[in-house]
Amino acid sequence: MLAELGHFTLILAFAVSLVQATVPLIGAHRRAPGWMAVAEPAANAQFLLVAFSFGALTYAFVTSDFSLSLVTANSHSLKPMLYKVTGVWGNHEGSMLLWVLIVTLFGAAVSWFGGNLPATLKARVLAVQSMIGAAFLAFLLFTSNPFLRLAVPPMDGQDLNPLLQDPGLAFHPPFLYLGYVGLSMSFSFAVAALIEGRVDAAWGRWVRPWTLAAWIFLTIGIALGSWWAYYELGWGGFWFWDPVENASFMPWLVAAALLHSAIVVEKRESLKAWTVLLAIVAFGFSLIGAFITRSGIITSVHAFANDPERGVFLLLILAVFMGGALILFAVRAEAMSSRGVFSMVSRESGLVLNNVLLCVAAFVVFVGTIWPLVAELAFDRKLSVGAPFFNLAFTPFMVALGLVLPFGAMLPWKRARLGRVSRTLVPGAVLALAVLALAWAIQSGRTVLGPFGMALGAWLVAGAAVDLWSRSGRGGDRFGRLRRLPRADWGKAVAHAGLGVAMIGISAMLAWQQEDIRVVQIGDSVELAGYTITLDAVNRVEGPNYISTTGAVTLSRNGHEIGQLRPEKRFYPVARMPTTEAAIDNGFLRDIYVVIGDPQDGGGWAMRSYYKPLANWIWGGTILMALGGALSLSDRRFRVAAGSRKTVAEGVPAE
Known part of the structure; x- marks a missing residue:
């Protein structure tokens, strides 16, 4: 019954989306406040209806309702609860329902947080957003219905793709x-x-x-x-x-x-x-x-x-x-002429x-x-x-x-002097050259990629720091002024520095990673980048919905044990599909990465080992980029600047 309600609310959401896509648009053209006012409640209703439908599908996965074709094809009663829930969007129909849910969420968010928008623009934005929602709701209902029932439900499901678990x-x-x-x-x-x-x-x-x-x-x-x-x-x-x-x-x-x-x-x-x-x-x-x-x-x-x-x-x-x-x-190109002029x-x-x-x-x-x-x-x-x-x-x-990002971030608007900005960035250039020289001196090979990539990343990080420092002015209490800088300035610097950190990680991994692939007997050791990797045992382990071949690996350096690794080769009987679970000893400066393979005819196990320098800097850099974006988004100016002008009755910003 809940599944039928979920399907019905999708149909209602489609009907609401058609109303939202037309009535406010006509109202904005006619400057009719009543017609434009339809947009906000329609956006909220559309979101609530799709959210109910998504909740109904999630409930079917959590309770293993195998009368639904989608649940049968993408779930199993023995699957851990986390993967029962994620099975909702681990397939075509469920992922499209998530897509539509997010379309309607953003439309509703405009109605919640767009109070300062001109009335005509807001009505048109919500109408266009609803057109997108209507198109994908039609796609769901006519080609990808997630609520199709089976005439004869099976006793259990076919499981989710193991790679997605x-x-x-x-x-x-x-x-x-x-x-x-x-x-x-x-x-x-x-x-x-x-x-x-x-x-x-x-x-x-x-x-x-x-x-x-x-x-x-x-x-x-x-x-x-x-x-x-x-x-x-x-x-x-x-x-x-x-x-x-x-x-x-x-x-x-x-x-x-x-x-x-x-x-x-x-x-x-x-x-x-x-x-x-x-x-x-x-x-x-x-x-x-x-x-x-x-x-x-x-x-x-x-x-x-x-x-x-x-x-x-x-x-x-x-x-x-x-x-x-x-x-x-x-058609509207002529209406978008630019006013501002600027030098090269x-x-x-x-x-x-x-x-x-x-x-x-x-x-x-x-x-x-x-x-x-x-x-x-x-x-x-x-x-x-x-x-x-x-x-x-x-x-x-x-x-x-x-190379150009630190310059662009510091140049003044309209007209600038490149020489002045270049002098300000001299400390960053010096640091980048020092990093390049250091990387070239300590590397074992003679690749230019690693040192140059490290220098480029250092240039970006140093450029972001110099940009922030230059905004603190001159004289005393520069640190106090730094703390009082707008969050958007901090966000820009953190995001640019994050790009630099990611570049450093990518360059180091691609240039200096080491790899060892061989057949290893129980008790054998592999020497890799100064580390000793020993295969102590291989055991068969029963998981909740898989069978695992698990290796017991000791990682040591200079005779001192660093840690125990457990690489796995899993087999999912229901899906009849194997997966590989790498064992990784994470570090700030390097990862040791071990993969266990299949048993060999002559005895022993295939094992791959990798030394990956600065691997985690790649994802650390992306985290910094996202954090920089979040800092900018939290800037008060983003929340109030758009509404700093009062709007007139027609919904057009007053000058």
């Missing part, structure tokens, strides 16, 4: 979707502004918090996915350039460009058309990601569905929203260069991801575009971004 994957999709779908708010603000024919500083101020929130969630989601791939898949890497990984990375890059571009709109009323275009493209990449993972055009551990009908529906959604928004953009050396120019580098980098990733599909469809050729292409084509733009 992991804490990292429990939280990765919700954060990723909050980022993906959060960019729908930037899209809604952009389309609403195009309909209204007005993009100004106030619009830039309103759109930034929503974009920043989406970027923070997307950063956390990508980091969790990378961390999961590192320790769960057993291959020892942190990024595979998988098409689905790229599908989340492209909107992250464009959203970062959008954040910086919106600053120029807010401060200088320049780059209006470019900023609106970025808002459209950022959400477009999110829709492309949904299409890639659910159309069946690629095979990946991240892919959900293999149904061409669903792919066509999603392609239609992509075409309607992107095509409609771009046509509206072309200025913060505006620095932010333009930042945008160019980020967008070209996103385009490179897009070409590398899509080209194999284009080659197969158009030329009937199977191509593989992997890490060598991406590393060669993508890395130069990130290097250039790292």
Whole structure:
């Protein structure tokens, strides 16, 4: 009965979404307050209805209601409770319901926190957001109903994909979707502004918090996915350039460009058309990601569905929203003329260069991801575009971004002197060169990647510190003034420093990691990077819904034991699928990473061991980036600046 109610509330939510998508839009056109007022209660009702539906599906998974086809296909009575809950979004239908829930959540959030928005803009934003919700509700109801019943329920389920039964994957999709779908708010603000024919500083101020929130969630989601791939898949890497990984990375890059571009709109009323275009493209990449993972055009551990009908529906959604928004953009281009002028050396120019580098980098990733599909469809050729292409084509733009970022952050608006800023950054340059020299001196090989990457990361961290220090003024009590700086200034510095820390970790791991792969007998030891890895025993362990081959490994150095590691090879009988559980001794400066393999015909076990310098700096850097974004988002100016102007009766900001 609860499942039927969940299905019914989805149908009601679809009906409400159609009302919300039309009535406020007509009301805004007619300047009819009553019609525009429909938007807020409709947004709240739509969210509550979808939330009830999502709760009903969650209850079915928790109680192992195998009369539902979705629960049977993705759960099992012996599965731990955490994975029963995460099984809700560990499949196509449930993940799309989560997608719709987040679309409606962001729409409701505008009604809760958008009290300072002009009435016409708010009505149009909520209407556009509801159009997105209506499209995906239709997709759910007509192609991907999560509440389908089985005529004859089985005694037990088929279990969730074992690779998804992991804490990292429990939280990765919700954060990723909050980022993906959060960019729908930037899209809604952009389309609403195009309909209204007005993009100004106030619009830039309103759109930034929503974009920043989406970027923070997307950063956390990508980091969790990378961390999961590192320790769960057993291959020892942190990024595979998988098409689905790229599908989340492209909107992250464009959203970062959008954040910086919106600053120029807010401060200088320049780059209006470019900023609106970025808002459209950022959400477009999110829709492309949904299409890639659910159309069946690629095979990946991240892919959900293999149904061409669903792919066509999603392609239609992509075409309607992107095509409609771009046509509206072309029609309204003349209304987005920029007022501010600036010289070639200025913060505006620095932010333009930042945008160019980020967008070209996103385009490179897009070409590398899509080209194999284009080659197969158009030329009937199977191509593989992997890490060598991406590393060669993508890395130069990130290097250039790292080099110019400290300059761009410190340049004054409108007109600047590069020499003055360069003199201020001399301490940062000295530190970066010192790090480069030190890394070159202590490395065992002669690769330039490691030392240069370390220096570039140090340059970013030092540049962020110098930027903060320069804002404290001159004279006494500089530390007091530092503490009183706006949180947005601190957030910018922390985020930029986080990018530097991540670059240091990536460079060190790629340049200096060491690997050992061999067959090991019980009692044998492996020497790796000054550490001794000894296989003491291999035992069979029964888990709640799996059978594990678990190795007992002792890690020591110079005869002193450091720790015990337990690498596993698991087999899930219901899903009939093996997984690898790496054992990692984490450290601030290095990880020791051990994977146990299959027994060998001549005796012994296959074992892979890795020494990974500064591995945790990669995820530490992403945490710092997300923290920097959160600090900026908590700045009081984000909450009150958009409402600093009183609104007149028509809902247009007064001058």
